Amino acid sequence: MKHVAICFLLLPLLALAVETDEATGLIKSPGWEQVRIHCGGCHSHALVTSQRADRQTWLDMIRWMQATQNLWHFEPATEAAILDYLAENYPPVPNRRRAPIPASLMPKAAKPLQ
Ligand code: HEC
Structure with a gap:
């Protein structure tokens, strides 16, 4: 009985967790199927899910x-759905780079050839 109660307590937490598609790794939220259809034909979807950018930068990548x-052109509504999805689910993350290596740990500067 106790376990049943715990399950009911945890269920809402499960609903909050982000669900991802097993095959592509894409976060399942509105627009994800457009991205699955249009963004996995030439490269892995992992190239998409590992990128972070704001809406404009996502658009720049699409235009590039x-x-x-040879990426095809989208209907405006399709493009908007893709951009909304990408900007919402894969937004820029501050400081994705590692911290700089302290100068004391860097190799000594090379000497120029004589
Ligand atoms: C017609 C082929 C094609 C399709 C379809 C395609 N891409 Fe690409 N994409 C490429 C190529 C080619 C590259 C460069 C791959 C590389 O550098 O290895 C690339 C690179 C990328 C990169 C890496 C860019 C960077 O600056 O690192 C991202 C992110 C990306 N694509 C996202 C998407 C998204 C989102 C979609 C769907 C809207 C999409 N791609 C659909 C061909 C495609």
Whole structure:
């Protein structure tokens, strides 16, 4: 009985957890199927899920792929759904870079050749 009660207490927490699609790794939230359809044909979806950017930068990447990589053009509504999804679920993260290495741990500067 106690376990049943605990299950009911934890259920709402499960609902809060982000659900991802097993095959693609995409977060399942509105628009994800458009991204699954349009963004996995040339490279892994992992290239998408490992990127972080704001809406404009996502758009810049799409335009770059359209201009140079043969990415097709989208209906405006499809493009908006894709951009909303990407900006919402894969937004920029401050400080994704590692901290700089302290100068004391860096190799000594090389001497120029004589
Ligand atoms: C027609 C082929 C094609 C499709 C479809 C495609 N891409 Fe790409 N994309 C590429 C190519 C080619 C590269 C460069 C791959 C590389 O550098 O290894 C790339 C690179 C990327 C990168 C890495 C960019 C960077 O600066 O590191 C991201 C992110 C990306 N694509 C996202 C997407 C998204 C989002 C979609 C769907 C809207 C998409 N791609 C659909 C061809 C495509």
